[in-house]
Amino acid sequence: MSDFTEEVRKRRTFAIISHPDAGKTTITEKVLLFGNALQSAGTVKGKKSGQHAKSDWMEMEKQRGISVTTSVMQFPYQDSLVNLLDTPGHADFSEDTYRTLTAVDSCLMVIDAAKGVEERTIKLMEVTRLRDTPILTFMNKLDRDVRDPVELMDEVEDVLNIACAPITWPIGMGKQFQGVYHLLRDEVILYQSGQGHRIQDSRVIKGLDNPELDEAIGTYAEELRGEIELVKGASHEFDLDAFLRGELTPVYFGTALGNFGVDHMLDGLVEWAPSPQTRELTQRPVEATEEKFSGFVFKIQANMDPKHRDRIAFLRIVSGRYQQGMKIHHVRIGKDVRISDALTFMAGDRERAEEAVAGDIIGLHNHGTIQLGDTFTEGEKDRFTGIPNFAPELFRRIQLRDPMKAKQLQKGLIQLSEEGAVQVFRPVRNNDLIVGAVGTLQFDVVVARLKNEYGVDAVYEPINVATARWITCEDPKKLEEFERRNQDNLALDGSDNLTYIAPTMVNLQLAQERYPDVAFHKTKER
Numbered sequence: 001m002s003d004f005t006e007e008v009r010k011r012r013t014f015a016i017i018s019h020p021d022a023g024k025t026t027i028t029e030k031v032l033l034f035g036n037a038l039q040s041a042g043t044v045k046g047k048k049s050g051q052h053a054k055s056d057w058m059e060m061e062k063q064r065g066i067s068v069t070t071s072v073m074q075f076p077y078q079d080s081l082v083n084l085l086d087t088p089g090h091a092d093f094s095e096d097t098y099r100t101l102t103a104v105d106s107c108l109m110v111i112d113a114a115k116g117v118e119e120r121t122i123k124l125m126e127v128t129r130l131r132d133t134p135i136l137t138f139m140n141k142l143d144r145d146v147r148d149p150v151e152l153m154d155e156v157e158d159v160l161n162i163a164c165a166p167i168t169w170p171i172g173m174g175k176q177f178q179g180v181y182h183l184l185r186d187e188v189i190l191y192q193s194g195q196g197h198r199i200q201d202s203r204v205i206k207g208l209d210n211p212e213l214d215e216a217i218g219t220y221a222e223e224l225r226g227e228i229e230l231v232k233g234a235s236h237e238f239d240l241d242a243f244l245r246g247e248l249t250p251v252y253f254g255t256a257l258g259n260f261g262v263d264h265m266l267d268g269l270v271e272w273a274p275s276p277q278t279r280e281l282t283q284r285p286v287e288a289t290e291e292k293f294s295g296f297v298f299k300i301q302a303n304m305d306p307k308h309r310d311r312i313a314f315l316r317i318v319s320g321r322y323q324q325g326m327k328i329h330h331v332r333i334g335k336d337v338r339i340s341d342a343l344t345f346m347a348g349d350r351e352r353a354e355e356a357v358a359g360d361i362i363g364l365h366n367h368g369t370i371q372l373g374d375t376f377t378e379g380e381k382d383r384f385t386g387i388p389n390f391a392p393e394l395f396r397r398i399q400l401r402d403p404m405k406a407k408q409l410q411k412g413l414i415q416l417s418e419e420g421a422v423q424v425f426r427p428v429r430n431n432d433l434i435v436g437a438v439g440t441l442q443f444d445v446v447v448a449r450l451k452n453e454y455g456v457d458a459v460y461e462p463i464n465v466a467t468a469r470w471i472t473c474e475d476p477k478k479l480e481e482f483e484r485r486n487q488d489n490l491a492l493d494g495s496d497n498l499t500y501i502a503p504t505m506v507n508l509q510l511a512q513e514r515y516p517d518v519a520f521h522k523t524k525e526r
């Protein structure tokens with residue numbers, strides 16, 4: 001294997017999916033602790049960026065500076081180099097989260113074991129299904145009174161439709177939490193409470209029948225032996241191929257706060273999770289180990305200083321390597337650009353790496369020429385597929401306070417929609433501008449940015465729209481008829497794609513029934 005191929009194979013690029021409060025931030029801290037990227041846990045974020053009131057907008061701007069650098073965290077673990085992509089915790093930025101999931105090769109699903117499968121986890125899992133991303137599962141908060149582990153796994157299997165293969169099994173819970181039994185290593189790893197801020201020097205007892213076990217955990221030992229026999233009979237065995245197909249998830253139990261079990265999960269991640277995967281251009285698949293550079297932009301984030309309108313475009317390297325100063329081809333605009341100051345993300349020491357390879361993320365300074373979904377190559381004139389837009393669920397009409405600024409408003413909205421901050425729809429019948437978002441906070445962000453960056457003072461008005469669907473139809477005649485008869489419900493989005501705007505879900509359903517040859521899409525590919 002060449003050095004380059006070996007470098008690529010070492011990469012593990014993943015994201016954490018969870019419902020708010022399940023423990024994503026805490027796990028991130030512990031993961032970095034194991035990656036030697038933090039001296040002591042508890043320093044990833046000040047306070048969760050979760051509960052922003054509207055007036056916190058400026059505060060959010062400030063925090064963005066921090067979140068740019070914590071958006072991607074690279075750290076070594078065992079022989080691997082791990083890239084952890086952060087996803088915004090706030091539900092209102094879920095589109096960003098969804099797109100980040102297209103840039104990873106595996107995901108860690110964190111479940112609060114006291115609560116089980118929660119609503120946002122269901123939604124995020126749906127997104128990972130678009131690419132059959134392999135999923136590892138961590139059942140968190142075993143230091144509390146949690147639900148029965150068998151019941152938890154059943155719930156994951158039923159609700160999320162993925163088979164569970166326990167890799168570790170908990171012994172007791174809450175104050176009585178003793179540790180876990182590792183089914184594959186055949187060893188018991190004992191838990192010590194109060195060691196959350198450092199790497200535990202856990203006692204390990206080899207073999208379930210080892211008399212040391214009875215001495216260490218008393219009556220739990222006999223109970224455990226019986227339970228493991230049952231668990232082995234009733235649950236799935238770990239199957240690497242099924243995991244890689246996204247059909248089976250290895251399950252770990254532990255407590256992120258107590259820093260117990262996170263390392264078992266990391267061991268599984270580096271051993272089983274895929275190295276950088278092949279991605280599709282429209283014409284051909286690109287393998288990660290191809291020598292020539294290619295990549296796509298999955299996220300654009302406004303930078304600290306709004307005056308410079310500088311944004312960071314996050315690019316996932318699909319193949320080859322980035323070297324400082326190299327020239328790459330911007331496929332959509334057909335130009336070569338020299339990249340001299342891309343950001344790379346090494347957690348812990350913030351030094352800029354001069355080189356990055358497939359699987360890594362680099363941050364490009366964007367002065368308005370880069371859009372979400374853009375492809376960069378070393379000359380090839382083809383683009384990557386699969387960066388989705390999601391149908392918004394909230395709509396408002398946007399109005400100007402100063403009618404002279406209509407042009408700037410439209411320009412600003414279209415640029416913000418290209419960046420993925422929001423979606424904009426222009427009805428074919430009138431001059432309204434409808435803003436669609438996945439979460440309400442997006443609306444506030446857009447008004448603030450229109451003002452700061454485009455000098456446009458805008459306000460929202462309610463509008464009677466329930467949902468939107470992107471329209472395609474194989475038969476041009478049928479499409480024309482559909483367009484003719486549905487003028488009142490049609491609009492163009494920021495990239496001029498035809499969209500059906502439904503005032504109610506019933507209206508949408510009727511339209512779908514009436515026009516079976518027309519496809520109504522919930523996601524749009526960029």
Ligand code: G4P
Nearest residue numbers: 020021022023024025026140141142143144255256257258
């Ligand atoms: P999130 O990013 O998924 O939203 O979750 P986060 O890690 O912020 O954790 C949410 C809350 O759950 C935090 O408590 C955190 O300390 C707690 N927590 C995380 N892991 C565990 C665990 O293994 N056991 C227990 N008992 N609690 C855990 P908080 O009180 O909301 O915040 P804080 O005041 O502790 O920061």
